[in-house]
Amino acid sequence: MKIRIRIETEFGWGEKRSHDLGTVERDSVEVSEEDFGLSLAEGKSLLKEIQRVLLEDQVEEISEVSRVCQFCGSYLPVHDRRERSIDTLFGRITVAVPRVRMCMCGLPGHLEIKAAYSPLTRVLRNRATPVTVP
Secondary structure: EEEEEEEEOOOOOEEEEEEEEEEOOOOOOOOOOOOOOOOOOHHHHHHHHHHHHHHHHHHHHHHHHEEEOOOOOOEEEEEEEEEEEEEEEEEEEEEEEEEEEEEOOOOOHHOOOEEOOOHHHHHOOHHHOOOOOO
C-alpha cells in the first residue's frame, strides 16, 4: 500500500499550489506491528516538511501583500532575496525572504534612495515561531 501526502495552498489572490511531501509505503502481506501507522521518525520528518511548506507559502503571501504601497497603491519591486533561518517546534527551517524597495511617494522631492526592508520583520522579530504549551 502507498499513501501519498500532499498539501494544497490557496493564496488570498486565488492562486492554488500543491506540494507533494512524500509517500509512506506499507507491506500488507508480510506485516508486523512496526508497519502500523507512522513511526516517530516518519512523523517528525513529515511535520518538519509541513512546517517548511507552510512557512514558505506564508512568507510568499506576506511579501506579496506588502509590495503594495499603502499610500499610492503602486506595486513595489523586490530589491533582493536573503535566506533567513526560523526556529520552529520542528527544527530550524531556512526560507528565502524578499526585501522590498521602499516607495518614494512619501519622500519630499522624491529623492532616489535605494532603501529596502523585509516584510517578515514585522511578524517574526525574534526569528522564531512562538512555543505554546497546552
